[in-house]
Amino acid sequence: MTVADKGIPSWPKVTIRLYDDHNAEVKIAGRSHPVNHHDPRQAAIALIAERAGQLGRPVKATAVDSDGSSWPLVIHPDGTVDAIEVAPKRKPIWPIVAAAGLAVVLVGGTTAYLLVGREPAKPKPPAANKLPELPAPKVVPDQFIARPAPPGWTTNASWTIDIADGSAPVVSPDGSEVAVLTEDQKLVVLDSNGKVLWQDELPKNASDPVYTTIDSKPVLAIATPKVLRYYPGDGLEPTEIELPNGADVQFFGSSPLVTFGDEGASVVGNGDLHTVENQPRFSTVLLAEGDKALIARYAGPLYWSQTGKDLQQLTLKPPPGATAINHIAMASAGRALVVWNTKKADEVIPTVSSTADGSVAAACPAVNPRRVQSWKWVPDQTGKVAAYGECVIDFIGRKTSLLEDFDPLSITGTTIYANYRGDLSSIVPGGGKMTPLPKNAARPWGIAGNRAIVVHGTVLYALDKK
Template structure:
């Protein structure tokens, strides 16, 4: 039966204690405070099922994290989906089976006797519940065994913590928080844990076992921590607030190239953004155009050689006019984009076989940095590595100080990452670190940091996060 019931809308019932529960229907939260939170939650779901005129799939989560797939019918019947015969028998169908039995003995059905009269008996919503209290992961100081710390840092870590295998940390852009995934020792699921720069746990929450590594992004003008699974995007606004959930369309993927999540529908079916906590489709983009990234509820769209547009739900497209650099002819190619910047190749007016690599502002189209002219095709293997703090960047051989707008050309340089004021990369097959004043530091071996949190360089080695001390 379960296979024939549509998965939309996604419904989750989460029990917090003997009196509090929360029902999420398609990402919308319905906090409940009731003497019998299980019955109240299922009553609310049954009402929704009655409105749809069909059963609904539900995931019921106990306070200890145990979860049960259920099917709730419009008449109040609850079926358990047996996904694991070895599990203990869930209490949810037992509770509701008794309720339904009583109703049947009365000679009527639950839908007519209860759900049609919810106007006067709906559970009263209270303040949104806070995250549950969970055992904290072990945090301790330690030394970084390989002693291949980045320049300016010692091999001693003020704090370390084990992270989930094959996961990566996320560092808040202002360097005040570090988020990781850890394996939940009590189940096959994982936990997301957020620390301050000093290693103190700020909050944590359980997440599904297929959750991807955390990402800091912006939703509805707020910096949030986001995690995606195959069918859901979860995001936390901090301060102990529960996660908000957005059900993803079938086959959708989520990209975080820009300041905000971009939901790609695939097969040229378009894309969606998040506005007001819900998904909204962007307008149909011009033929042969590509969506580069999302910023808030708008997306940056471009053809191979312009025009470039900002597209937004329910609004006309706004073209981005690019400022022409001196000596340039026409736009040769729009190469890429990242938060605040668009990378463009202009032809040289006096010699169209040469190009001028230019970084433009994605807000105004004005010049941010103009790199030295290159032979056509000479920039094909240039990688763009920007600093999240917007202080510097590297576009292949072109190193950029974003504050002074000055550039430094370093032939043969290939950037890899940027953190703590250093641009890491390779030069003549050797690893080097380039400082903000373009000084080179040859590195025989170095573990490149994921970023800087407070005064610590955050690195990962053998599924352990090390917060290295500054020299």
């Protein structure tokens, strides 16, 4: 059957390349699936039909025969194949062959087909395509009157947008973009003035968006129970990586880390997962930075694991007055939280150490070991300020101060929001004074351009500056 392709999204980009009578390659959103089977056409179609079933709609694909001729197709979740209306030079063989063997194409039966033998030479990846146009969401100005605005910001919202219940927006590190999930299961990216830059439909159970780095390039990532999808920006189609059952995607480092419970972890690169190698016994993989993973034993040391290279131990330098590592508490991009013993049994020194060279980036005043057990680590995006529990840190001025009963909540710019002695307050490290705030005052998720991004209920507000 020949059909028109109107109304069928162009994403994911799917290509079938037939190499010979037994070998083919399927590429779905940039990920390669080698196929070795007595009927590679049917095996390839079964694989794509399964993906169509996951999406709940047909997908477009380009089939390339071994002689170089190509056919645009539509593949349905039930395995049926249609040719897209074109003016072919000869009769399209792909839909005919697919129809002849349709009885053996069962969605969910693809495991039997994917018996990978030799891996064929991989062609160069095609140029990225633009995402399909979608109906624009409603973006309108409004007044923020539900609760007190954060200090320094007005109640006037230059723009607002409805977002999914319980979702969290994210502001890009440079403050130029805001990414949100909407109630109709879309990812929408807006500039700081509220203009929609691009959007895409998402699978069910998609997590909140995260700005991160993959292959040394900034991307916007979305994780679901089955896939990790990441967008290069500018409205271009994403890359999608299938996740094994039970996988969890973490973004503690500058890049995503995929963990598998007690069965190890993987970093992300070149459109695929790469196992973290050489993990020492009794250690934990903390985070990923590019193609490297940071690993720690509870009492030290720290290690860097990189695919194809020997495990590298990171020597941590002690702060003045320290004797030995008590334990490594946690880590974030470029930083590790290390608690050091002193000569006094009832004192430890909490420190922030560089994961690049092991040097001390900040040393907090000595405290009782029990005191530090419940401390939270709240860093900013730019490495200027942070709070490690009751220890407030100014990295630029290299100053730390201890504030009893200080419980950090979030950071916007260089302002730390916290519960201080039971009341909502804010402070700018390095000499700023503690500022009491109304109990239900809004806390910004970030600053986009010259606007503070706050949320109340299912509405995002972009507040103007005072």
